[in-house]
Amino acid sequence: MKPPFVLQLVGYSNCGKTTLLTKLIPWFERKGLRVGVVKHDGGHDFEWDQPEKDTWRYREAGASLVAITSRTKTAIVEQRPTRLPELIERLAQAGADLILVEGFKREGYSKLVLLRQPEDQELLHTVSKIQAVIAWEPVKENKWPQFSVHDADAIAEFVEQLLAKQRED
Template identity: 35%
Template sequence: MPFYLQVVGYKNSGKTTMMLRLINYFCEKGKQVATLKHHGHGGMPVGWEKTDSVRQQHAGAMLSGVQGENVFQILGDEAWSLEKMLTFYATLPIDIVLIEGYKKEKKDKIVMISKKEEIALLDQLTHIKAVITTLPIKEKKYPFPIYHPDDWLLLARKLNEEWFS
């Protein structure tokens, strides 16, 4: 069963940069890493609208997949919950699943804070493992560590030790 870690925050808070850093770090440690990104802009991700997969779904298929080169895409007849997608991921030889987004889900998460008004997320979200920010946030108020973005490697090492020691 893989370890799950969410990287959450608002747009332009550094989520993708953090994801890429964690992917590189854990891959260098020999871990099999998978990712899952929430398309939070509403609607279907671009590129699906006129595909055979959509036509097959409209014809009644509950699940339609297409594979080519190193790409495997899946289209279902209903919205996939995070749990359903993670159940699928768990069938694969994966050590870590890094999830970008899905703020309200109950998985361990790193919260990216880039603006003062985003600090409210720290009181709204659950399962916070750590916070990454350049803002001065009083650590003693919160039960989780707060890192500067330049110190991401300290967090990655801590996660690696916790998960794989």
């Protein structure tokens, strides 16, 4: 079994990462791929479960791990940070074919870099393994393939080519 293809979408806040991901996910799921997604909550302390509900109460009581399951889904909340490679391994074990990662700029996986404003282009010089640039306006640097943030189909087709190449290797 081939490991899943991991692709990071990186960019500054409000550049369109989440919006693009919500367009790419159904595109790949329709192609029969199991898509896993990892979101980096840079510096915030997100709330997963709702205050005063049972899982929240268990966590507030000090449980290190809280799980909830139903007929259609399961969630596990851990009271610790988890490194990206471990999250990727867990999604791979769960059967993901493609893992889309929002954020984690400094990690070493293939990346799509999203640029909203011209001054955001400095990001191109600080991240590794850039596969393409996705921008709101054309970018002068042409070292990498470029796509409009509004052309999700072309971006998905490009990612599909990257995935096919990884499967050949």
